[in-house]
Amino acid sequence: MAQRLALRRLLAGPGRALGTSAGRPSAFNVQDGGDFQERVVNSAKPVVVDFHAQWCGPCKILGPRLEKMVAKQEGKVVMAKVDIDDHTDLAIEYEVSAVPTVLAMKNGDVVDKFVGIKDEDQLEAFLKKLIGA
Amino acid sequence: IIHYCLIKSHKEAAKYEKKVMVLDFVTPTPLGNSWGLGGTCVNVGCIPKKLMHQAALLGQALQDSRKFGWQFPEEVKHNWMTMTESVQNYIGSLNWGYRVALREKKVTYENAYGEFVQPHTVKATNKRGVEKLYTAERFLIATGERPRYLGIPGDKEYCISSDDLFSLPYCPGKTLVVGASYVALECAGFLAGLGLDVTVMVRSILLRGFDQDMANKIGEYMEEHGIKFIREFVPIKVEQIEEGTPGRLKVTAKSTKGNEVIEGEYNTVLLAIGRDACTRKIGLDKVGVKINEKTGKIPVNDMEQTNVPYIYAIGDILQDRLELTPVAIQAGRLLVQRLYGGATTKCDYVNVPTTVFTPLEYGACGYSEENAIQKFGEENIEVYHSHFWPLEWTVPSRDNNKCYAKIICNIRDNERVIGFHVLGPNAGEVTQGFAAAIKCGLTKEQLDSTIGIHPVCAEVCIRSHLPIPASVAFWDKHNLGR
Numbered sequence: 046m047a048q049r050l051a052l053r054r055l056l057a058g059p060g061r062a063l064g065t066s067a068g069r070p071s072a073f074n075v076q077d078g079g080d081f082q083e084r085v086v087n088s089a090k091p092v093v094v095d096f097h098a099q100w101c102g103p104c105k106i107l108g109p110r111l112e113k114m115v116a117k118q119e120g121k122v123v124m125a126k127v128d129i130d131d132h133t134d135l136a137i138e139y140e141v142s143a144v145p146t147v148l149a150m151k152n153g154d155v156v157d158k159f160v161g162i163k164d165e166d167q168l169e170a171f172l173k174k175l176i177g178a
Numbered sequence: 179i180i181h182y183c184l185i186k187s188h189k190e191a192a193k194y195e196k197k198v199m200v201l202d203f204v205t206p207t208p209l210g211n212s213w214g215l216g217g218t219c220v221n222v223g224c225i226p227k228k229l230m231h232q233a234a235l236l237g238q239a240l241q242d243s244r245k246f247g248w249q250f251p252e253e254v255k256h257n258w259m260t261m262t263e264s265v266q267n268y269i270g271s272l273n274w275g276y277r278v279a280l281r282e283k284k285v286t287y288e289n290a291y292g293e294f295v296q297p298h299t300v301k302a303t304n305k306r307g308v309e310k311l312y313t314a315e316r317f318l319i320a321t322g323e324r325p326r327y328l329g330i331p332g333d334k335e336y337c338i339s340s341d342d343l344f345s346l347p348y349c350p351g352k353t354l355v356v357g358a359s360y361v362a363l364e365c366a367g368f369l370a371g372l373g374l375d376v377t378v379m380v381r382s383i384l385l386r387g388f389d390q391d392m393a394n395k396i397g398e399y400m401e402e403h404g405i406k407f408i409r410e411f412v413p414i415k416v417e418q419i420e421e422g423t424p425g426r427l428k429v430t431a432k433s434t435k436g437n438e439v440i441e442g443e444y445n446t447v448l449l450a451i452g453r454d455a456c457t458r459k460i461g462l463d464k465v466g467v468k469i470n471e472k473t474g475k476i477p478v479n480d481m482e483q484t485n486v487p488y489i490y491a492i493g494d495i496l497q498d499r500l501e502l503t504p505v506a507i508q509a510g511r512l513l514v515q516r517l518y519g520g521a522t523t524k525c526d527y528v529n530v531p532t533t534v535f536t537p538l539e540y541g542a543c544g545y546s547e548e549n550a551i552q553k554f555g556e557e558n559i560e561v562y563h564s565h566f567w568p569l570e571w572t573v574p575s576r577d578n579n580k581c582y583a584k585i586i587c588n589i590r591d592n593e594r595v596i597g598f599h600v601l602g603p604n605a606g607e608v609t610q611g612f613a614a615a616i617k618c619g620l621t622k623e624q625l626d627s628t629i630g631i632h633p634v635c636a637e638v639c640i641r642s643h644l645p646i647p648a649s650v651a652f653w654d655k656h657n658l659g660r
Contacts, residue, residue, distance in 0.1 A: 100270025130214075130270065133277065142278045 072112045072124035081135055085125050086153040091175045094125045096136055096146040103162050104145045111147065114168040121176045149175040190511050192283035194518035199312060200285055201292035201302050205324075207341045208334040214273030215280075215287070218322050218494075219503040221269055226344035227364055229265045231535045234371025242574035256372045258349035266345055294461035298488070301461075316517070319467075319476070319484075319491040320506065321460060323453035328356070332416030336427050337447040340365065348423035350374065351445030356413055358384045360534045362450035363396065367537040370405045377406040377442070379413065381434060381451075385534070389546035392584070392599050399538040399580055408442075410434045416447055455495040465489065470497055480524050482513050500530055531598075531613035533606035538580060541609030543616055545597040550586045559596070560587045562622070566638040568603055583638045585625070593622035600639060608636040 072095075075081045085092045095111055097104035108126070115124040129136035129144060139148060139155070149157035149171065157175060191198045204221075206212045213221035233256070240254050280287050288310075290302035295311070302310050325339035338346065340361055352375040355366040362378060363385065370376040378400075385393035401407055411431040419426040424445035432439050455474035462469060462476075468485045469476050475497035482490050490513060493506035508525050515521035531543035550559050563584040571577065586597030598612050612620070630637030 098270060098274060100267035100274075102267070129274065137277070137281055144274075 071115045071118075071120065071122075072126060075125050075127045075132060075135070077132070078135060081125070081127070081132075084123075085150060088123060088150075090121065090123050091149065091151045092123045092125055093172065093175065094127060094139075094148040094150060096127050096129050096139070096141045096144055096148070098129050098144045101144045107145045107147075107162050110163075110165060111168055114165055114172055117169070118172055118176060122172055147171075151175065189279060189283045189285065190514035191518060192285050194514070196518055198283075198285045199314070200280060200287050201290055201300065202287065203289060203291040203303075203305075205291070207339065208327075209338065209342050211342050211345060213345075214270070215276045216269075216273055217320075220272050220276075222341045222344055224503055225269060225272070226265050227340075227368075228535060229268070230261065230344070230368045231364065231371075233261050234368040234537070237371055237373070242570075242576070245574040258372070259347075261372075262345060262347075292460065294465045294467075297465055315488065317489045318510070318513070319457075319460070319489065319495065320493045320510070321456040321495055323455050323494045323501075325449060326452040326454050327449060328413060328451065330414055330416065332418070332427075333449065336416045336418055336425075337449045339449050343448060350448070351424045352443075353377070353446045353448055354379060354429055354442065354444040355448045355450060357450035357452070358382070358386070359450050359452065360385060360388075360536075362448075363400065363536045364534065365448060365450060366405055367400060367535070370400070370403070371537060376404075377408060377444070379408045379411055379431060381412050382410065388534070388540075389542065389548065389584075389597075389599055391547055392540055392542070392582075392601060395580070395582060395601055396534070396536050396538060396540055399577075400536065402577075403537060408440070411440065413447075414439075419443065453494070453501075457495055473497065481516065482509055482525070499527060500532075502530065502532060505530055529613065529616050531609045533609060535606070538601055539603065539605035541598075541600045541605035543598040543609055543613040544595070545586060546599075547584070547586055547597065550588075550597050554588055554590070554596075558588060558590050560589055560593065560622075561585070562587070564638050564641070566602065566635060568635050569633045570603070581635065581638075585622070585639065587622045595620045595622065595625065598639070600635075602635050604635065608639065611636075612639060 073084065075085070075094075085094060093111065093115060095104075095108060097108055112124060115122055127135055129141060139146075143160050145162070146160045147158065148155050157171065159171065163171065202215055204212045217223075219225060237254070237256060240250075244250075277287065288302050288304070290304040290310070292300045292302050294317075295301045298315070299311060299313050300317070302312060325341055327333045327337070327339075337356075338350075343350070343365060350369065353366075353369055355362050355369075355376065355378045358378070358380040366376050366378045383390065383393070384397045397407065408431070411433055413429050413431045415430040417428045417430075419428050427444050427447055429442050429444060429447060430439060431442070455469075455476070457469050457474045457476060466486050467476065467489055474495075476484055476491045476495050477497045478484055478491050478499075482492055482496070484491055492509045492513065494501040499505065505525070505527065512521070512523050512525050515523070529544050531541065533542070534540040545553065547561060561584060563582065565579050566581045566583065567578040568576075568581060571581075581602035582599075583601070584597070584599040585595055586599075587593040588596045595616055598609065598616060600608050602608070615624075625640055628640050630640045
């Protein structure tokens with residue numbers, strides 16, 4: 046996959062900058078199973094997990110849109126990003142078939158989920174439900 | 179290395195509540211390239227090939243479109259990176275789709291290199307070197323093939339193969355394609371179609387094993403459309419003049435007919451001289467599976483069983499079988515149905531249709547003309563043929579005498595159609611239906627009594643005409659101009 050990765054890096058440009066206008070990053074890339082356990086399953090705050098793939102067009106639209114709406118919630122919810130090719134075990138464990146798949150997690154449990162693209166209003170409702178419930 | 183077809187048969191086996199495991203591992207190419215689940219076809223074969231062929235056809239369509247009234251600036255350029263990213267994205271989605279499919283059928287998947295260590299036992303080694311042992315009641319080998327290298331100085335360091343081409347992270351530039359296989363000609367074809375300077379170096383004939391009359395027509399068309407051919411030469415040395423993406427390479431080649439030596443400079447050298455079965459390093463000797471020592475291929479009976487009763491094989495590694503994805507898929511599916519579903523149907527390897535996606539596409543089913551003559555005798559076969567001019571080519575003034583269809587019939591058997599050959603646009607689409615008709619025992623009379631669809635290229639196959647003296651070009655008045 047070396048060449049494919051080289052191809053992607055060339056096309057993706059420098060870094061995968063994740064940040065918000067407020068300065069505090071509200072989204073992070075999951076590094077491995079342990080990272081997921083610590084920062085998602087054991088998270089004190091509710092977490093939205095964005096399962097995405099490099100080859101998935103709609104993911105490239107949903108990702109930034111979701112990040113923007115998460116940032117609007119002023120730290121009440123955290124966003125974790127999982128590349129399903131890098132972390133296939135995780136994706137399989139959480140039964141991800143199609144991407145993007147977004148899970149809403151609270152206290153280690155999956156409390157909500159959607160697959161595919163949503164608009165900003167729909168995302169806001171999804172997030173508010175997660176925070177509020 | 180497990181072929182796509184293996185996934186099909188694993189899904190099939192899992193249907194019968196059998197515990198199934200897939201060991202899939204891609205040994206990186208000399209340049210370090212690798213890929214995901216799905217085998218050659220999905221990752222470095224049919225799929226990316228057809229998509230890039232389509233990219234080239236679209237380039238031609240853009241040129242044609244002006245005559246149909248479309249207006250846009252004179253110079254239209256192609257971006258290799260955009261095309262390659264799109265192709266790789268699609269392949270990525272297929273890789274993932276297979277992972278999901280295996281999981282849904284509860285097939286255990288390991289990205290590890292499998293080799294036999296003793297009867298009924300394989301060792302699986304993952305990329306980190308961790309080894310595990312597995313035992314099973316039955317085994318299915320579908321390890322496929324990998325591109326052959328020339329064995330000359332500089333081949334592995336500087337040359338690429340089809341394993342590298344479809345994800346090359348830079349435009350290959352001026353390319354030398356070595357080989358005359360369908361892989362070589364298809365790749366040369368689309369590279370030239372994208373606007374690159376392409377040369378094909380051929381040792382002897384084009385498309386060995388295919389109807390040579392058709393093969394020569396394909397070569398002629400490519401040559402007339404700007405692809406250079408160097409015939410009867412083989413490379414003896416590849417040196418790097420300058421590093422880069424792409425760099426500059428110097429190729430030295432020797433004539434097969436004498437002592438003449440030539441040199442050429444290219445950005446990329448693509449080797450497409452054949453593929454070798456991946457059967458030599460999977461421990462077949464440990465379990466007694468016989469292979470053809472010269473070719474590496476595995477002889478199997480008509481049930482795809484090797485000489486070891488509990489070990490089966492399918493796909494490109496089989497001796498005396500066709501190297502085609504759909505053949506492997508069908509063989510795998512039927513094998514599992516026989517083993518676990520009580521079925522008895524064997525895979526039918528006769529009259530398998532195929533298509534070569536060269537710039538002028540070639541679809542074929544059944545005997546080549548030379549094989550038909552050899553098998554049935556020249557006096558017992560009748561060849562009907564016709565040139566045709568696709569309607570879509572008339573307005574843009576494209577070649578009016580290149581597309582061609584040929585039907586070979588067995589006079590002794592009710593003029594049964596035993597060979598079908600068509601050279602023209604959408605050859606694969608045209609051929610598929612005729613393959614089904616041939617399987618049903620199509621005769622010339624039935625063909626003649628079928629009414630054509632008008633105006634399409636395929637209708638020429640219904641109404642092709644008797645062979646005429648070679649010097650006269652015959653055009654049915656219905657075809658001409660249309």
